[in-house]
Amino acid sequence: MSESRADDMITRSATSGEILLSCQNVTKEFSVAGSTITAVDDVSLEFPEASVLAVVGESGSGKSTLARMLLRLMPVTSGTITFRDQDVTHLKGRDLREYWTEVQAVFQDPFASFNQFFTVGSLLRRSLALAKISKDEADSLIEECLGYVDLRPKEVLHKFPHQMSGGQRQRVMVARALMMRPKVLLADEATSMLDATLRVNVLNVLHDLRNELGLTVLFITHDIGQACYLADRVAVMEHGRVVERGTTEEVIFSPQGDYTRRLLSDVPDLRGSLKP
């Protein structure tokens, strides 16, 4: 895609909702065995409030590195991350912890995020340990957030991770993230380990959260089919760079680059699809 078209997209998104989170010219280099790998190369993206942006690309294209930088789990080599018009690139201490309540994440493997010896109830209550709220308030917050992901407390609170389906585990992780009342939810390959039915189920939950809570969702995936199912806008990454971006319709119906066309060709029925 030409830079001018990419710039157009940025301007258009800026007019359709307040830009909550953005990165400007973000680069990440790693030194490996004496040479330098540029995992993310001069990426600028904007996330308007209450929208879903998907970042899609093959394995190694730099998606997770970008996500980790946006979450401030990894320092940038250069560039700026902005949240609510504030430069958060180098936040530390209490300010960073506050940022982490606003920007929550759900990762690929819900098993890895669970302590196997805790029930869902103790996992969720422990997440609230630092919040200064009473037990009753904690219980009603847990019930409310499980409700958002269509789980009933009676069904899951007493269960251990291995006693639930992958989709249920993933929905519990979304509920846990929501308990912080975040503005942004970053889902990094959050549905990749699920079978097709459970995947659609979690995608629909993310879609509803955007609509019902005005959540801004950053959905990171290697699967352009899922990206297009869920997202309002799609950015395509290749070798650390954003090579294409646009509304979902633009990317599906008039892809500009060969790389995007190739990703799309793996999902033959995409054009007939399928917004939840």
Ligand SMILES: Nc1ncnc2c1ncn2[C@@H]1O[C@H](COP(=O)(O)OP(=O)(O)OP(=O)(O)O)[C@@H](O)[C@H]1O
């Ligand atoms: N800590 C690290 N040290 C060195 N190289 C790294 C590190 N993390 C990532 N890389 C490299 O950076 C590049 C981008 O990796 P990244 O995990 O961001 O890609 P990805 O698109 O998320 O891939 P996947 O979908 O497989 O997770 C890869 O070449 C990877 O090997």
